[in-house]
Amino acid sequence: MIDFQLTENDEKVLAEIRRQGLIVREHARYYDEHEDEFPPDSLPEGKDLPNPFSMLGGRNEEDTPMGVIVLLMAMAQSWGDYSVRIRNTIGGLGNAALRASGTEEQMLRWNGKTLAMAITEPGCGSDSKAIQTTAVLDGEEWVINGEKIFVTTGCRADGVVVWATLDRAAGRSGIKSFVIMKETPGFEVTHKEKKLGIRADDTAAMVFKDCRIPRDHLLGGNEEIPKHGSGGFRGVMKTFNMTRPSVAATGLGMAMAALDFTRDALADEGVEVDWERGTHSRSAIEQKLVEIEADIEAARLAICHAAWLAGRGEENNVEASISKAKGGEVARTATQRCLEILGAVGITRDHLVEKWCRDTRITDIYEGTGQIQRLIIARKILGYSSAELS
Amino acid sequence: MISFDPTEEQELIRDSVREFAASEMREIARACDEAERVPDEFLEKSWELGLANAQIPEAYGGAGLERSPITNVLVAEELAYGCAGLAAAALAPASLIHPLLDLGSEDQKKAHLPGFAGSGYRAGALALHEQHFSFELANLGTLAEPKNGEFRITGTKRMVPMGERAELFLVVARCGAREGVAGLEAFLVPADTPGVSVQREKTMGLRAAPFARVEFDDARVSAEAQLGGEAGCDxxxxxxxxxxxxxxxxxxxxxxxxxxxxxxxxxxxxxxxxxxxxxxxxxxxxxxxxxxxxxxxxxxxxxxxxxxxxxxxxxxxxxxxxxxxxxxxxxxxxxxxxxxxxxxxxxxxxxxxxxxxxxxxxxxxxxx
Incomplete structure (x- = not known):
């Protein structure tokens, strides 16, 4: 059955996250302005508040499927704040990679550890086949050498999933991912990046210098370099089919916060959208509000759709990219347009809208830029390989 | 619940409409556009498929398919994939049938639905758009004045789908003193009502579907013509x-x-x-x-x-x-x-x- 109405159970969970989000927001500005400090693992105010994830028990068939509700929860969470959390949640992007391509033994071994994901290097971002970090087998150990940047949660994670090449000449096929824990000699987190937005967030730069790890730290355990295509690489890329919608969801939550703020602020000053009236009876500002809301709704549904497919175990490669392309674009442009409406006072740091505008700018860049997503979509619909359309 | 899953029945309907669009529409689309006409043969085929009237309940002589705007979205998308102009012509009667199903009084349904449930394409049309460039629903100007137990309808409607062939119009008009959408009602007006005149429109797009300009010059209908009866409709x-x-x-x-x-x-x-x-x-x-x-x-x-x-x-x-x-x-x-x-x-x-x-x-x- 096609349906878009949230049930009471759905609303209850989301309302609780938003309620806690308002508490979290009290701390958002402080950590934005004190980027050298990390937000605490948990806020004292949250001690006696229910964990929304524990409210997911006792759901029934009429409720929104788990894969989708979790992303709506992610939106509600970042609606509160991107970086400050009422309680620590275990898991970085590396955990998603572990779930997607780790062996059962590996999943058990690193269960409960927070793993970051290190892909980007100073010389390559989206073009991950250009990765320079190397892994060389020496006896029963891999020796890792290279430099990684823009590693989300890299400072505080227990370990990192690192992309490295076994053979540069093999291109993408030669790239494998390795789990490297923090205490390993030769692994150094050099600094926390200074950024436009999500300043409180932990974004690390790191260096691996003759860093030796046990042989079985290769994620998935397959040491072979496939001769044709990008077999191993494709496995790694599968991770993105879940992480892309959730990264988009996180960005979109902030755009929703910006729109809610803008709508309320204008309503206080007597400007409100009348949904019964059309374009000829709306002011330019009202029209802009309607357009922003339509864009946000479009992105929200694209994200829900990608997650819904994934939740049913269906192929969602194109849809994951669509959700990321749409979500990333709307997250940044919606917040920019809100500031355009709010004008001079909007850009002061009295309010959080300017922060949401800075924070969402990354959404269309990390986890695959909007352009990379379009490339993926275009290849798929045109039936081209990456060599045919690059 | 958020779900993107059509029902099995909806999938079956969608697939059959998809086939119909591929076999009956795409090929003739250009010729119909150039000729600015829709072939009767096509309209009859679309009618046999029940595209516009399948949701009329059996009690009124219809096929009694579940009333579902979602099913109709799926149907419209598939038809327009074939040709939007022909789709507009095939679905024009639904512009009257579906509102009548949802908002008509029992008497109105009894009186009008069986006529649209029979075999043979029968046109009926919603008359909504108006003459002025700043038109929108909230400032719609066609008037329905209650007088001596009748309504007197005056105004010019534009872009009425299949207007020349329509036997019945559903006319949206302003009735009473309230402003905006709240002051609007809809009226069932037979095409042969004195004061109603119809003229073919020439349009930029959707040329396969003949639209019409319909003038209502003091067209008088009984009080029973108000959609939903005395209480009016949404x-x-x-x-x-x-x-x-x-x-x-x-x-x-x-x-x-x-x-x-x-x-x-x-x-x-x-x-x-x-x-x-x-x-x-x-x-x-x-x-x-x-x-x-x-x-x-x-x-x-x-x-x-x-x-x-x-x-x-x-x-x-x-x-x-x-x-x-x-x-x-x-x-x-x-x-x-x-x-x-x-x-x-x-x-x-x-x-x-x-x-x-x-x-x-x-x-x-x-x-x-």
């Missing part, structure tokens, strides 16, 4: 059933543009390689694919609110704002990808461009 719902239907047509045609443009981009060679291998073109296609998705979910969401019996004002406006913008952009970029070939009438692209402009401003082509 004109906002009526309008949203109609708006969302146009969006579904725009969605189907947008999909046609994308598929056609993909094929062309793979074949057309420039500077030694297919233009699809160039990012400038590939990204336009990717963009279309992205927007097609978002359009579809927004339209589904609006229809799903209507299906739940809600007015769907917000959801319909959001879908309309988004889908109208993107459908036009998709058709526009379709022409761009085809270059000069997009401008000449050998390919359907130039027709789709004209259709897109029509679909994205019309609110009363059909109703879900």
């Amino acid at each position: 004109v906002a719902r009526l309008a949203n059933l109609a708006r969302t239907a146009s969006l579904a047509l725009a969605l189907g045609q947008s999909r046609a543009v994308l598929d056609f443009a993909i094929d062309y981009a793979r074949e057309r060679v420039a500077f030694g390689q297919p233009i699809g291998q160039k990012q400038a073109i590939a990204f336009m296609l990717a963009e279309m694919r992205i927007e097609l998705n978002s359009m579809r979910w927004l339209v589904w969401q609006a229809a799903s609110q209507l299906e739940r019996g809600n007015a769907s004002n917000r959801e319909t406006r959001l879908a309309q704002t988004y889908a109208n913008r993107e459908a036009m952009k998709i058709a526009d970029n379709g022409v761009q990808i085809f270059g000069g070939h997009g401008f000449i009438r050998d390919y359907p692209i130039e027709m789709w461009f004209r259709n897109a402009r029509a679909l994205t401003v019309l609110e009363g082509v059909t109703a879900l």
Whole structure:
């Protein structure tokens, strides 16, 4: 059955996250302005508040499927704040990679550890086949050498999933991912990046210098370099089919916060959208509000759709990219347009809208830029390989 | 619950309409557009399939398919994939039938539905759009004045689908002193009512579907003609059933543009390689694919609110704002990808461009 109405159970969970989000927001500005400090693992105010994830028990068939509700929860969470959390949640992007391509033994071994994901290097971002970090087998150990940047949660994670090449000449096929824990000699987190937005967030730069790890730290355990295509690489890329919608969801939550703020602020000053009236009876500002809301709704549904497919175990490669392309674009442009409406006072740091505008700018860049997503979509619909359309 | 899963029945209906669109529409679309007419044979075939009237309950002589705006969205998308102009002609009677089903009084349903349940295409049409350029529902000006137990209707309606053939009009008019949408009612006006005159429109797009300008000059109907009886009806719902239907047509045609443009981009060679291998073109296609998705979910969401019996004002406006913008952009970029070939009438692209402009401003082509 096609349906878009949230049930009471759905609303209850989301309302609780938003309620806690308002508490979290009290701390958002402080950590934005004190980027050298990390937000605490948990806020004292949250001690006696229910964990929304524990409210997911006792759901029934009429409720929104788990894969989708979790992303709506992610939106509600970042609606509160991107970086400050009422309680620590275990898991970085590396955990998603572990779930997607780790062996059962590996999943058990690193269960409960927070793993970051290190892909980007100073010389390559989206073009991950250009990765320079190397892994060389020496006896029963891999020796890792290279430099990684823009590693989300890299400072505080227990370990990192690192992309490295076994053979540069093999291109993408030669790239494998390795789990490297923090205490390993030769692994150094050099600094926390200074950024436009999500300043409180932990974004690390790191260096691996003759860093030796046990042989079985290769994620998935397959040491072979496939001769044709990008077999191993494709496995790694599968991770993105879940992480892309959730990264988009996180960005979109902030755009929703910006729109809610803008709508309320204008309503206080007597400007409100009348949904019964059309374009000829709306002011330019009202029209802009309607357009922003339509864009946000479009992105929200694209994200829900990608997650819904994934939740049913269906192929969602194109849809994951669509959700990321749409979500990333709307997250940044919606917040920019809100500031355009709010004008001079909007850009002061009295309010959080300017922060949401800075924070969402990354959404269309990390986890695959909007352009990379379009490339993926275009290849798929045109039936081209990456060599045919690059 | 958020779910994107059509029912099995809906999938069956969608598949059969998809086949119908492929076998009966695409091939004749250009000729019908050029001739500015819809073949009777096509209308009869579409009628046999029950595209416009299958949801009339058995009690009124109909097939008794479950009343479902969502099913109708799926049908409209598939038909418009074949040809939006022919789709508009086939679905025009639904612009009257579906509002009558949802908002008519028992007496009105008894009186009018059996006539639309029989064999043989029968036109009836919603008369919504008006003469002035700043038209929208809230400032609609056609008047229905109650006098001596009658309503006297005066005003000019434009772009009434299948208006020349329609035997019955559903006329939206202002009634009473209240402003905005709250002051509107709808009236069932037989085409042969004295004071009603019909004239064929000449249009930019959707030429296969004959639209008409219908004038009501002191056309008198009985008090029973007011849709919903004395209590009147929810004109906002009526309008949203109609708006969302146009969006579904725009969605189907947008999909046609994308598929056609993909094929062309793979074949057309420039500077030694297919233009699809160039990012400038590939990204336009990717963009279309992205927007097609978002359009579809927004339209589904609006229809799903209507299906739940809600007015769907917000959801319909959001879908309309988004889908109208993107459908036009998709058709526009379709022409761009085809270059000069997009401008000449050998390919359907130039027709789709004209259709897109029509679909994205019309609110009363059909109703879900």
